[in-house]
Amino acid sequence: MREPSAGPRPHHVCVLAFDGVRLLDVAAPLEVFATASRYTGGRYTVRVCTPDGQDITTSTGLRIAADLPAADAGGADTLVVPGHAERVTFAGRPDLVELVARLAGGAGRVAAVCTGAFALAAAGLLRGRRATTHWEHAAKLARLHPDITVTADAIYVQDGPVLTSAGVTAGIDVCLALVEQDHGPDIARRVARDLVVFLQRPGGQSQFSAASRAPATSHPVLRPLLDAIAADPAGDHRLAVLAERAAVSSRHLTRLFTRQLGTTPAAYVESLRLEAARMYLEQGSGVTEAAGRSGLGSDETLRRVFARHLGTTPSAYAARFRTTRVEAEPAVRAQA
Template sequence: MQLAAGPVEGELGPSGYGGRVQHHVIVFAFDGVRLMDVAAPWRSSPPPRVTRAPTPCGCAPPAAGTSPRPPACGSRIAADVPVERVDRADTLVVPGPADLDAFRKEPALIDQVARLAATAQRVAAVCTGAFALAAAGLLRGRRATTHWEHAAELARLHPDIQVTPDAIYVQDGPVLTSAGVTAGIDVCLALVEQDLGPEAARRVARDLVVFLQRPGGQSQFSAASRTTATRHPVLRPLLDAIAADPASDHSPQALAGHAGASPRHLSRLFRDQTGSTPAAYVETMRLEAARILLEHGESVTSAARRSGLGSDETLRRTFARHLGTTPSAYAARFRTTRTAPPSTRTATP
């Protein structure tokens, strides 16, 4: 992959600069980078009447990179100059690596991120690019997010970061982090709005046919919850029973009776093995069942009844609390084209 860097010229409005200025937006590319994480900032730049610097993609910030090898998808990205020659980055955008383990074996990449960030007025990460910012010390003491699949790992490796796993993007001072892949568009739209105003951001959003501000959090896009991979002889049969028929009576008392254990002992087992209470675990599995039903065309009322959540109102409250959206909005976005009625059984390992 060839490497590049260069200025983007635009009229900066609400941010207070005024007039026509050079604003250097650098997208850092490297071996194994996710191409979509690079393309999202490129494609989210304002149209040519606002952004004036020609680049390989037509109307977007250039990339700075580190090697002639291709990104994770096997494609090659044409650029202008190697990252070592970049001495200014008003806005630095760091895409995510496809292979975090391989990325951690390249400390030189982290050094380059730290060096470029030192010249930047603000820094943004796309998806697992947050790990690069964290390794460079840029997220210490800050709020941040990343792809839902890696949020727990980010929190574990960097306890000095306040990880917000459900956010589409998080801005803490001059540092922005975003969720997986397409959330790079969301964070870049936020940057466009900050620099060029809401109308410019709306034009870009309309051009991309995306929300200017996406409703809800990233949990609604995450993979379905799965029963905990425990082999505990008391708990495993209960978890399987909840997954097989979430609408049955799974009150703490009923579960304790099935297990032949006291409610207190069972609650302790749940906390040790699942990190949750029996009631919270059952609600999570019922929520997943409702999601599956809605995705396959069931009505809100039917999904509430068949999942065990009971009423439309309970289903709405549960969706709002866990997913930050409504059942109807979720169904509109995720309903499958297939009409075969699904089982309410939730996924197991």
């Protein structure tokens, strides 16, 4: 890939679109760069390219018209690669992977939205790099491409001229970051205010996923313990108590958890308690009540667990997820 160009000429952004693409993966980057162009006197040109220059049908059924065929889209300053709604890994679509590789070869930088990271990975663009993707598919990306260091909780990751981002709306985050690199934080902040989004979103992806999605297991020793922990997260689930309940040694139980679930008993219990605390906060409980009912015990423990796993505070989490209602603001009277 060549270096990003400098100078007064417009920065050319090309968003690749194809049949089955997620609509918001395409729309979000278009909106960010088009808005930034208004605030910078037309410093961005934003175009949609499709494999053959024909209209494509998105995952929602909405059709998008192409500005140009991919064959004419070489030399973009920024190439944006969205995800496929159905073929998440781009398996069976070598044509798209080859197209991404060819377009990226002439681009100054490349940004993937959501599962577009799989197309970049298949094209060899993430080899030896750090990357992220939608939380639900991060483990799959790491498994299919062990030469990539997958950061599962990140909203976006930049490694050199290649950027990857989390699910769907994270396309806004990664494109805002690119605008900030090009024109500074003031312009990026103006774009964020225009779109009514965070300039830098608090927390990571895990606040939007189910924290306790441990792999399922039917192991005769573990299954009853997991069910008991899920039924009563606040119960006494110390390692010695769990081992006694399962009639095995603490060391053997720890080995079983590690082998079957990829975690320790204490970490598993904490994840279930965190999930319970989140539920209580979403239902309107205060921080102290959520800490007590979930088994985390104290406000301070709850804050530490939230900071470690979610990168935010319990009160900030509750404010963001408990309701979508906007509190009424005092009326502003016109000055006479």
